Amino acid sequence: MPKQLPLAAMDACCSPLAQQPLTEEQAVELSRLFKAMADPVRLRLLSLIASHVGGEACVCDLTDAFDLTAPTISHHLKVLRESGLITGERRGTWVYYRVHPEVLARLSAVLVPGGRRVPA
Amino acid sequence: MPKQLPLAAMDACCSPLAQQPLTEEQAVELSRLFKAMADPVRLRLLSLIASHVGGEACVCDLTDAFDLTAPTISHHLKVLRESGLITGERRGTWVYYRVHPEVLARLSAVLVPGGRRVPA
Numbered sequence: 001m002p003k004q005l006p007l008a009a010m011d012a013c014c015s016p017l018a019q020q021p022l023t024e025e026q027a028v029e030l031s032r033l034f035k036a037m038a039d040p041v042r043l044r045l046l047s048l049i050a051s052h053v054g055g056e057a058c059v060c061d062l063t064d065a066f067d068l069t070a071p072t073i074s075h076h077l078k079v080l081r082e083s084g085l086i087t088g089e090r091r092g093t094w095v096y097y098r099v100h101p102e103v104l105a106r107l108s109a110v111l112v113p114g115g116r117r118v119p120a
Numbered sequence: 121m122p123k124q125l126p127l128a129a130m131d132a133c134c135s136p137l138a139q140q141p142l143t144e145e146q147a148v149e150l151s152r153l154f155k156a157m158a159d160p161v162r163l164r165l166l167s168l169i170a171s172h173v174g175g176e177a178c179v180c181d182l183t184d185a186f187d188l189t190a191p192t193i194s195h196h197l198k199v200l201r202e203s204g205l206i207t208g209e210r211r212g213t214w215v216y217y218r219v220h221p222e223v224l225a226r227l228s229a230v231l232v233p234g235g236r237r238v239p240a
Contacts, residue, residue: 017163018170018224021185027160027167034163038155040147043137047147050138050233065141101233104138108231113170113221 016112033107036083041066042076049086050099058094136232153227156203161186162196169206170219178214 022030037043048065049057063073077097080086085103088095142150157163168185169177183193197217200206205223208215 017167018219018221020167020171022164022167024160024164027163031158031160031163034154035158038151038158040144040151043147043151043154044142044144047137047140047142051140099138099233101138104231104233108228108233111224111228111231113219113224113228 015110016114017110018113030107030110033083033085033103036079036085039076039079041068041072042080045073045076046080046085046099049097050101050104056096056098058096060094062097135230136234137230138233150227150230153203153205153223156199156205159196159199161188161192162200165193165196166200166205166219169217170221170224176216176218178216180214182217 037046044065045062048062049055052061059070059073059077062077063070066073077086077088081088081097084100086097086099088097090096157166164185165182168182169175172181179190179193179197182197183190186193197206197208201208201217204220206217206219208217210216
Protein backbone atom coordinates (compact mmCIF):
# COMPACT_ATOMS: atom_id res chain seq x y z
CA MET A 1 0.00 0.00 0.00
CA PRO A 2 1.36 3.47 -0.73
CA LYS A 3 2.68 5.39 2.28
CA GLN A 4 0.54 8.39 1.43
CA LEU A 5 -2.82 8.75 -0.20
CA PRO A 6 -2.74 8.98 -3.96
CA LEU A 7 -3.41 12.31 -5.62
CA ALA A 8 -0.96 14.07 -3.31
CA ALA A 9 0.36 15.79 -6.43
CA MET A 10 -3.04 17.30 -7.15
CA ASP A 11 -3.52 20.96 -6.34
CA ALA A 12 -5.05 21.94 -3.03
CA CYS A 13 -8.22 20.28 -4.01
CA CYS A 14 -8.15 19.23 -7.57
CA SER A 15 -8.83 21.55 -10.42
CA PRO A 16 -11.31 19.81 -12.67
CA LEU A 17 -9.58 18.51 -15.79
CA ALA A 18 -12.00 20.66 -17.80
CA GLN A 19 -10.77 23.78 -16.02
CA GLN A 20 -7.06 23.56 -16.77
CA PRO A 21 -4.85 20.98 -18.48
CA LEU A 22 -3.56 18.24 -16.21
CA THR A 23 0.19 18.19 -15.65
CA GLU A 24 2.11 15.07 -16.61
CA GLU A 25 2.52 14.18 -12.93
CA GLN A 26 -1.20 14.57 -12.21
CA ALA A 27 -2.08 12.51 -15.29
CA VAL A 28 0.24 9.69 -14.24
CA GLU A 29 -1.22 9.59 -10.75
CA LEU A 30 -4.84 9.73 -11.93
CA SER A 31 -4.25 7.10 -14.61
CA ARG A 32 -3.13 4.63 -11.92
CA LEU A 33 -6.40 5.09 -10.08
CA PHE A 34 -8.48 4.77 -13.24
CA LYS A 35 -6.51 1.65 -14.16
CA ALA A 36 -7.45 0.11 -10.83
CA MET A 37 -11.09 0.92 -11.65
CA ALA A 38 -10.88 -0.31 -15.26
CA ASP A 39 -12.27 -3.71 -14.33
CA PRO A 40 -15.93 -4.57 -13.66
CA VAL A 41 -15.17 -6.88 -10.74
CA ARG A 42 -12.99 -4.29 -9.03
CA LEU A 43 -15.64 -1.60 -9.56
CA ARG A 44 -18.29 -3.82 -8.02
CA LEU A 45 -16.00 -4.64 -5.09
CA LEU A 46 -15.32 -0.94 -4.59
CA SER A 47 -19.05 -0.22 -4.68
CA LEU A 48 -19.94 -3.11 -2.35
CA ILE A 49 -17.38 -1.90 0.19
CA ALA A 50 -18.34 1.79 -0.10
CA SER A 51 -22.06 1.12 0.18
CA HIS A 52 -21.84 -1.52 2.92
CA VAL A 53 -23.42 -0.79 6.28
CA GLY A 54 -20.92 1.17 8.36
CA GLY A 55 -18.76 1.83 5.31
CA GLU A 56 -16.70 -1.30 5.73
CA ALA A 57 -16.89 -4.88 4.56
CA CYS A 58 -14.90 -8.04 5.06
CA VAL A 59 -14.18 -10.64 2.38
CA CYS A 60 -16.97 -12.70 3.94
CA ASP A 61 -19.41 -9.95 2.87
CA LEU A 62 -18.06 -9.77 -0.68
CA THR A 63 -17.57 -13.25 -2.10
CA ASP A 64 -21.26 -14.20 -2.43
CA ALA A 65 -21.83 -11.48 -5.05
CA PHE A 66 -19.39 -13.11 -7.47
CA ASP A 67 -19.01 -16.40 -9.23
CA LEU A 68 -15.27 -16.22 -8.65
CA THR A 69 -12.75 -18.07 -6.50
CA ALA A 70 -11.51 -16.56 -3.25
CA PRO A 71 -7.97 -16.09 -4.65
CA THR A 72 -9.38 -14.12 -7.59
CA ILE A 73 -11.36 -11.86 -5.27
CA SER A 74 -8.24 -11.43 -3.13
CA HIS A 75 -6.20 -10.48 -6.16
CA HIS A 76 -8.67 -7.74 -7.12
CA LEU A 77 -8.81 -6.46 -3.53
CA LYS A 78 -5.01 -6.30 -3.54
CA VAL A 79 -5.03 -4.18 -6.72
CA LEU A 80 -7.57 -1.82 -5.12
CA ARG A 81 -5.46 -1.60 -1.95
CA GLU A 82 -2.24 -0.98 -3.82
CA SER A 83 -3.87 1.82 -5.81
CA GLY A 84 -4.83 3.55 -2.57
CA LEU A 85 -8.58 3.41 -3.27
CA ILE A 86 -9.28 1.16 -0.30
CA THR A 87 -7.59 0.24 2.94
CA GLY A 88 -7.66 -3.07 4.77
CA GLU A 89 -7.35 -3.79 8.47
CA ARG A 90 -7.09 -7.23 10.02
CA ARG A 91 -9.32 -7.73 13.09
CA GLY A 92 -9.40 -11.30 14.32
CA THR A 93 -10.12 -13.74 11.53
CA TRP A 94 -11.01 -11.21 8.84
CA VAL A 95 -9.56 -8.28 6.99
CA TYR A 96 -12.03 -5.38 6.90
CA TYR A 97 -11.98 -3.05 3.91
CA ARG A 98 -12.96 0.61 3.68
CA VAL A 99 -12.76 3.05 0.81
CA HIS A 100 -10.78 6.26 1.18
CA PRO A 101 -13.67 8.72 0.72
CA GLU A 102 -11.23 11.59 0.14
CA VAL A 103 -9.75 9.78 -2.87
CA LEU A 104 -13.21 9.19 -4.36
CA ALA A 105 -14.08 12.83 -3.65
CA ARG A 106 -10.98 14.06 -5.44
CA LEU A 107 -11.60 11.83 -8.45
CA SER A 108 -15.18 13.06 -8.55
CA ALA A 109 -14.00 16.69 -8.38
CA VAL A 110 -11.46 16.16 -11.17
CA LEU A 111 -14.19 14.90 -13.50
CA VAL A 112 -16.70 17.69 -12.92
CA PRO A 113 -17.25 19.14 -16.40
CA GLY A 114 -17.04 22.80 -17.27
CA GLY A 115 -14.81 23.79 -14.41
CA ARG A 116 -17.55 23.52 -11.77
CA ARG A 117 -16.50 22.23 -8.40
CA VAL A 118 -18.08 19.63 -6.17
CA PRO A 119 -19.18 21.37 -2.96
CA ALA A 120 -17.16 20.47 0.13
CA MET B 121 -18.05 5.53 -32.07
CA PRO B 122 -20.98 4.11 -30.10
CA LYS B 123 -24.43 5.00 -31.44
CA GLN B 124 -25.54 6.25 -28.05
CA LEU B 125 -23.72 7.87 -25.22
CA PRO B 126 -22.15 5.47 -22.75
CA LEU B 127 -23.70 5.04 -19.33
CA ALA B 128 -27.16 4.59 -20.86
CA ALA B 129 -27.54 1.68 -18.46
CA MET B 130 -27.05 3.94 -15.47
CA ASP B 131 -30.12 4.86 -13.48
CA ALA B 132 -31.89 8.13 -14.18
CA CYS B 133 -28.84 9.98 -13.14
CA CYS B 134 -26.28 7.74 -11.58
CA SER B 135 -26.50 6.58 -8.05
CA PRO B 136 -23.09 7.10 -6.52
CA LEU B 137 -21.29 3.77 -6.17
CA ALA B 138 -21.07 4.48 -2.44
CA GLN B 139 -24.85 4.70 -2.21
CA GLN B 140 -25.81 1.32 -3.63
CA PRO B 141 -23.86 -1.55 -5.19
CA LEU B 142 -23.29 -1.23 -8.93
CA THR B 143 -25.03 -3.82 -11.08
CA GLU B 144 -22.89 -6.00 -13.31
CA GLU B 145 -24.08 -4.07 -16.36
CA GLN B 146 -23.25 -0.70 -14.83
CA ALA B 147 -19.83 -1.97 -13.75
CA VAL B 148 -19.03 -3.22 -17.25
CA GLU B 149 -20.02 0.09 -18.81
CA LEU B 150 -18.13 2.19 -16.28
CA SER B 151 -15.04 0.00 -16.50
CA ARG B 152 -14.81 0.73 -20.24
CA LEU B 153 -14.74 4.45 -19.58
CA PHE B 154 -12.18 4.11 -16.81
CA LYS B 155 -10.06 1.91 -19.08
CA ALA B 156 -10.06 4.68 -21.69
CA MET B 157 -8.85 7.04 -18.95
CA ALA B 158 -6.28 4.61 -17.56
CA ASP B 159 -3.47 6.17 -19.58
CA PRO B 160 -1.65 9.43 -18.79
CA VAL B 161 -1.50 10.58 -22.42
CA ARG B 162 -5.22 10.01 -22.92
CA LEU B 163 -6.03 11.82 -19.67
CA ARG B 164 -3.94 14.81 -20.76
CA LEU B 165 -5.60 14.79 -24.19
CA LEU B 166 -9.03 14.68 -22.53
CA SER B 167 -8.06 17.57 -20.25
CA LEU B 168 -6.52 19.62 -23.09
CA ILE B 169 -9.70 19.23 -25.15
CA ALA B 170 -12.08 19.90 -22.24
CA SER B 171 -10.20 22.98 -21.05
CA HIS B 172 -9.50 24.43 -24.51
CA VAL B 173 -11.03 27.77 -25.43
CA GLY B 174 -14.55 27.16 -26.70
CA GLY B 175 -14.50 23.58 -25.39
CA GLU B 176 -13.06 22.13 -28.57
CA ALA B 177 -9.61 21.47 -29.96
CA CYS B 178 -8.16 20.12 -33.18
CA VAL B 179 -5.16 17.81 -33.44
CA CYS B 180 -3.16 20.92 -34.37
CA ASP B 181 -3.84 22.26 -30.84
CA LEU B 182 -2.85 19.00 -29.15
CA THR B 183 0.35 17.64 -30.65
CA ASP B 184 2.73 20.30 -29.28
CA ALA B 185 2.07 19.22 -25.70
CA PHE B 186 3.50 15.75 -26.33
CA ASP B 187 6.78 14.28 -27.43
CA LEU B 188 4.86 11.70 -29.46
CA THR B 189 4.30 11.01 -33.14
CA ALA B 190 1.08 12.08 -34.85
CA PRO B 191 -0.04 8.43 -35.35
CA THR B 192 0.37 7.79 -31.62
CA ILE B 193 -1.71 10.85 -30.74
CA SER B 194 -4.31 9.74 -33.30
CA HIS B 195 -4.44 6.28 -31.76
CA HIS B 196 -5.14 7.72 -28.30
CA LEU B 197 -7.79 10.07 -29.70
CA LYS B 198 -9.43 7.09 -31.38
CA VAL B 199 -9.59 5.20 -28.07
CA LEU B 200 -11.18 8.24 -26.39
CA ARG B 201 -13.70 8.56 -29.25
CA GLU B 202 -14.59 4.89 -29.22
CA SER B 203 -15.19 5.02 -25.48
CA GLY B 204 -17.71 7.83 -25.98
CA LEU B 205 -15.76 10.33 -23.86
CA ILE B 206 -15.11 12.65 -26.79
CA THR B 207 -16.60 13.31 -30.18
CA GLY B 208 -14.83 14.41 -33.33
CA GLU B 209 -16.15 16.44 -36.26
CA ARG B 210 -14.28 17.11 -39.48
CA ARG B 211 -14.45 20.73 -40.64
CA GLY B 212 -12.19 21.51 -43.59
CA THR B 213 -8.66 20.23 -43.01
CA TRP B 214 -9.03 19.30 -39.37
CA VAL B 215 -11.03 17.10 -37.05
CA TYR B 216 -12.27 19.07 -34.04
CA TYR B 217 -12.71 17.26 -30.75
CA ARG B 218 -15.09 17.98 -27.88
CA VAL B 219 -15.73 16.13 -24.66
CA HIS B 220 -19.22 14.88 -23.84
CA PRO B 221 -19.77 16.93 -20.66
CA GLU B 222 -22.73 14.74 -19.69
CA VAL B 223 -20.49 11.66 -19.62
CA LEU B 224 -17.94 13.43 -17.40
CA ALA B 225 -20.79 14.66 -15.18
CA ARG B 226 -22.14 11.14 -14.77
CA LEU B 227 -18.71 9.72 -13.96
CA SER B 228 -18.21 12.49 -11.45
CA ALA B 229 -21.60 11.77 -9.87
CA VAL B 230 -20.89 8.04 -9.64
CA LEU B 231 -17.71 8.70 -7.67
CA VAL B 232 -19.17 11.11 -5.12
CA PRO B 233 -18.43 9.43 -1.78
CA GLY B 234 -20.92 8.84 0.97
CA GLY B 235 -23.96 8.84 -1.26
CA ARG B 236 -23.99 12.61 -1.78
CA ARG B 237 -25.04 13.82 -5.22
CA VAL B 238 -23.48 16.38 -7.48
CA PRO B 239 -26.01 19.19 -7.94
CA ALA B 240 -27.50 19.43 -11.43
